[in-house]
Amino acid sequence: xxxxxxxxxxxxxxxxxxxxxxxxxxxxxxxxxxxxxxxxxxxxxxxxxxxxxxxxxxxxxxxxxxxxxxxxxxxxxxxxxxxxxxxxxxxxxxxxxxxxxxxxxxxxxxxxxxxxxxxxxxxxxxxxxxxxxxxxxxxxxxxxxxxxxxxxxxxxxxxxxxxxxxxxxxxxxxxxxxxxxxxxxxxxxxxxxxxxxxxxxxxxxxxxxxxxxxxxxxxxxxxxxxxxxxxxxxxxxxxxxxxxxxxxxxxxxxxxxxxxxxxxxxxxxxxxxxxxxxxxxxxxxxxxxxxxxxxxxxxxxxxxxxxxxxxxxxxxxxxxxxxxxxxxxxxxxxxxxxxxxxxxxxxxxxxxxxxxxxxxxxxxxxxxxx
Numbered sequence: 001x002x003x004x005x006x007x008x009x010x011x012x013x014x015x016x017x018x019x020x021x022x023x024x025x026x027x028x029x030x031x032x033x034x035x036x037x038x039x040x041x042x043x044x045x046x047x048x049x050x051x052x053x054x055x056x057x058x059x060x061x062x063x064x065x066x067x068x069x070x071x072x073x074x075x076x077x078x079x080x081x082x083x084x085x086x087x088x089x090x091x092x093x094x095x096x097x098x099x100x101x102x103x104x105x106x107x108x109x110x111x112x113x114x115x116x117x118x119x120x121x122x123x124x125x126x127x128x129x130x131x132x133x134x135x136x137x138x139x140x141x142x143x144x145x146x147x148x149x150x151x152x153x154x155x156x157x158x159x160x161x162x163x164x165x166x167x168x169x170x171x172x173x174x175x176x177x178x179x180x181x182x183x184x185x186x187x188x189x190x191x192x193x194x195x196x197x198x199x200x201x202x203x204x205x206x207x208x209x210x211x212x213x214x215x216x217x218x219x220x221x222x223x224x225x226x227x228x229x230x231x232x233x234x235x236x237x238x239x240x241x242x243x244x245x246x247x248x249x250x251x252x253x254x255x256x257x258x259x260x261x262x263x264x265x266x267x268x269x270x271x272x273x274x275x276x277x278x279x280x281x282x283x284x285x286x287x288x289x290x291x292x293x294x295x296x297x298x299x300x301x302x303x304x305x306x307x308x309x310x311x312x313x314x315x316x317x318x319x320x321x322x323x324x325x326x327x328x329x330x331x332x333x334x335x336x337x338x339x340x341x342x343x344x345x346x347x348x349x350x351x352x353x354x355x356x357x358x359x360x361x362x363x364x365x366x367x368x369x370x
Contacts, residue, residue: 001031001032001069001070001325001326001328002031002032002033002034002067002068002069002070003026003031003032003033003034003068003069003070003071003072003321003325004033004034004036004058004064004065004067004068004070004071004072005017005018005023005033005034005035005036005039005050005055005064005072006036006039006061006064006071006072006073007036007037007038007039007061008039008042008073008074008075008303009061009078009080009081010075010076010078010300010303011282011283011284012282012283012284012300012303012304013042013074013075013300013303014042014043014303014304014306015042015043015074015075015300015302015303015306015309015310015313016039016040016042016043016045016074016306016310017072017073017074017093017313017314017317018033018072018314018317018318018321019040019043019045019310019311019314020040020045020049020050020052020053020055021053021314022314022318022321023035023050023053023054023055024053024054025318025322026318026321026322026325027053027054027055028054029322029325029326031325032056033054033055033056034055034056034058034063034064034067034068035047035050035055035056035057035058036057036058036059036060036061036064037057037058037059040310042306043306043307043309043310044306044307045310061081061084062084065081065084065085065086065089066084066086068089069089069090070089070090070091070092070321070324070325071085071089071090071091071092072092072093072317072321073091073092073093073094074093074094074300074303074310074313075093075094075300076093076094076095076096076097076100076103077091077093077103077106077107079102079106082103082106082107082109082110085106085107085110085112086110086112087110087111087112087347088111088112088113088347089110089112089113090112090113090114090115090324090329091107091112091113091114091115092115092117092317092320092321092324093116093117094116094117094118094133094270095107095114095116095117095118095344096116096118096270096271097116097243097344097345097352097355097358098243098244098245098271098272098354098355098358099245099246099270099271099272099358101358101359104345104350104355104359104361107344107345108345108348108349108350108361109348110348111347111348112345112347113329113343113345113346113347114343114344114345114346115324115329115339115342115343115344116243116342116344116352117129117130117317117342118130118242118243118270119242119243119341119342119344119352120320120338120339120341120342121242121338121341121342122338123337123338127178127240127242128316128338129313129316129317129320130178130240131178131316132309132312132313132315132316133302133309133312133313134177134178134179134182134240134267135178135179135182135312136301136302136305136308136309136312137179137182137267137301137302138178138179138180138181138182138183138185138186138236138238138267139182139183139185139186140301140302140304140305141179141183141186141236141238141265141267141301142160142171142183142186142187142190142234142236143186144263144265144286144296144298144301145160145171145187145233145234145236145263145265145296146159146160146190146234148263148287148294148296149169149233149234149261149262149263151261153287153294154261154287154289154294155261155262155263155294156233156259156260156261156262157261158233160187160190160191160192160233160234161190161191161192162191162192167193168190168191168192168193168214169192169193169233169234170192170193170194170195170231170232170233170234171183171184171187171192171193171194171195171232171233171234171235171236172194172195172197172225172228172229172232172234172235172236173187173194173195173196173197173236173238174197174220174225174235174236174237174238174239174249174250174274175197175198175220175237175238175239175240175268175274176196176197176198176200176203176204176207176217176238177198177238177239177240179236179238179240179267180196180198180236180238181196181207181211183236183238183267184196184211184215185211185212187234188211188212188214188215189212191214192214192233192234193214193216194214194215194216195215195216195217195218195228196211196215196216196217196218197217197218197219197220197224197225197228198217198219198220199219199220201219204217204218204219220249222249225249225250225254226254226257229250229254229257229258230257230258230259231259232258232259232262233259233262233263234262234263234264234265235250235258235262235263235264235265235275236264236265236267237249237250237264237265237266237267237268237273237274237275237278238267238268239268239274240268240271241271241354242354243344243352243354243355244271244354244355244357244358245271245272245354245358246268246271246272246273246274247274248273248274248275248276249274249275250264250274250275250276250277251276252276252277252290252291255277255290255291255293256291258291258292258293259293260292260293261292261293261294262293262294263293263294263295263296264278264293264294264295264296265296265297266278266295266296266297267301269281269297269298269299270299270300273297275295275297277290277291277293277295278295278297279295279297280297280298280299281295281296281297281298281299282298282299283298283300283303283304286298320338320339320342323336323339324339330369330370333366333370334370340366340367340370343366346364346366346369347369349362349364349369350362350363350364351363351364351365351366351369
């Protein structure tokens, strides 16, 4: 199979979807890998490293789209790329379609085969290709929250860990999944008082056993969130419904009860955000203020630590990319239910229920294509 590795064009996105080591593995398995010039520069991987690994350097994304059987990105295709996607071409990347009707309709129109990293799912419910970036984003959420609490950044001047004789800051993490746990661990490590909320009682029992003593697990509810945000210095939105739009859990009304200069970090912004006042921002312009509360809603947080993120992402995606390339998408889905769950749009039909429901579109079972 001819596999294309594209340079990211999303604003300030420095990750790349495959390292030179990953390209070497693909080439050793008999595949031709086309690498767009400077695709890895933002992550510290040179063109010469890709060439040495066996990749073929290509000057333009247009040529890669015109030639490759499967194209890979980190972030979703953007409008300049929509018309380059060919019928039957495999697009393998993060898509987050439930929060992006324009992209969904463009992929339907293209009649391509779209496999989303974020909906590939194991039998135990885990999301192996979302997990590494969720780990990064959860940890970064606390770094950013702590930074924007500084008065020079618009915050109200609280040090999350406090100092002897002074209370630490309070962090509320909504969602006890991968993002939430890593955010809570980071906040606990700084010495903050941390509340970790989830709706799964068994999950809370587990987290109560394994989290540090300064982490308090609570059952999530509108009433609990309403009370906790009043005293919070940082609120992290870490809720995920796989492939679906995020629920809005912190309302505009709740903002009116919060401290002026508190910080809200919405890690769910890729899926539409879990705060009513959330809107996507960029690394270049990461924050805005509503009712005196600082909002950080960068949609590609791991892109700020591109080298770490790229290495972690390739570790997770490479086995799936290799299986799709070795077998073709149909056989790969027939033999691996995890990959089949990644099917979002095939040949102009929506094949993931949450995406169909988000835009009132017809859902078609991916088995009908296999």
